[in-house]
Amino acid sequence: MGYTIDLHTHSLRSDGAQPAAEVVRSAAARGVCVLALADHDTLAGIAEASEAGGAAGVRIIAATELNTESAWGDVHVLGYFLDPADAALEERLRWLRENRGRRIELMVENLRRLGYPVPLERVVAIAQGGSLGRPHLAQALFEAGHVRSYDAAFETLIAKDAPGYVARVGLTPVEAVRLVREHGGVPSLAHPFTARDLDALVPELAASGLAGIECYYGEHTPAMTAACLALARRFDLVPTGGSDHHGRGEHGAPLGGVFVPPETIGALEARRAYHPPQVAGPR
Ligand SMILES: [Zn+2]
Ligand SMILES: [Zn+2]
Numbered sequence: 131m132g133y134t135i136d137l138h139t140h141s142l143r144s145d146g147a148q149p150a151a152e153v154v155r156s157a158a159a160r161g162v163c164v165l166a167l168a169d170h171d172t173l174a175g176i177a178e179a180s181e182a183g184g185a186a187g188v189r190i191i192a193a194t195e196l197n198t199e200s201a202w203g204d205v206h207v208l209g210y211f212l213d214p215a216d217a218a219l220e221e222r223l224r225w226l227r228e229n230r231g232r233r234i235e236l237m238v239e240n241l242r243r244l245g246y247p248v249p250l251e252r253v254v255a256i257a258q259g260g261s262l263g264r265p266h267l268a269q270a271l272f273e274a275g276h277v278r279s280y281d282a283a284f285e286t287l288i289a290k291d292a293p294g295y296v297a298r299v300g301l302t303p304v305e306a307v308r309l310v311r312e313h314g315g316v317p318s319l320a321h322p323f324t325a326r327d328l329d330a331l332v333p334e335l336a337a338s339g340l341a342g343i344e345c346y347y348g349e350h351t352p353a354m355t356a357a358c359l360a361l362a363r364r365f366d367l368v369p370t371g372g373s374d375h376h377g378r379g380e381h382g383a384p385l386g387g388v389f390v391p392p393e394t395i396g397a398l399e400a401r402r403a404y405h406p407p408q409v410a411g412p413r
Pocket of ligand 1: 195206320321
């Protein structure tokens with residue numbers, strides 16, 4: 131039996147479809163020994179996941195995924211080994227969640243004006259208390275009969291270039307990396323190919339404390355994985371990986387379905403100690 135690792139999963143606490151405990155139990159059934167629950171902008175599922183992990187023999191790594199939208203494209207930063215009891219961190223995450231909610235409200239309003247009404251209450255109900263995201267809105271649009279499938283919503287009404295779309299406000303990629311570092315976590319760049327101009331972005335993030343890069347990902351071709359591994363070597367980053375499981379079969383891999391080398395965990399742990407580069411002061 132292999133030593134199966136999945137460092138990128140989501141639950142109902144953000145835009146996943148399963149309760150955190152169920153994600154852990156499904157992972158255990160698939161042979162996963164180490165699982166990072168990385169719900170967007172929240173650590174709210176960690177306690178539940180850890181309890182289920184204790185019962186099922188799965189080590190849970192407390193994580194979150196911070197999404198940013200900027201001229202760099204979609205830069206998502208995974209933060210590992212964060213502390214759910216860190217009140218200052220929770221304050222920052224709450225601000226991000228509120229922005230997320232506000233953005234979905236604005237999209238609901240746009241869609242209503244465009245002739246595709248969905249009740250905001252229904253979107254909130256679908257999220258079941260998790261931080262609001264486009265997947266919840268897509269589900270509501272599907273239920274209301276405005277699109278023929280959940281995926282079709284993403285391709286049409288709430289696609290990035292659609293009139294219903296509202297861009298996210300929040301952190302820049304560098305701010306996301308720094309936020310993770312300021313709270314003792316280890317940041318890794320998720321699915322790097324959703325970002326633009328990696329050759330310029332990665333050194334900038336590495337200078338701000340980036341420690342990992344998600345090389346192993348269900349949607350990667352072998353050439354994409356190789357390109358990420360080359361960036362990892364060049365900028366001294368730990369190659370990370372995971373399924374990006376949301377429970378709806380997206381992102382090309384089931385839970386534990388992406389091979390992540392066993393030495394990854396130790397390598398990430400070794401990056402917890404971080405000393406920001408010294409800025410020369412006035413003399
Ligand atoms: Zn992501
Ligand atoms: Zn994700």
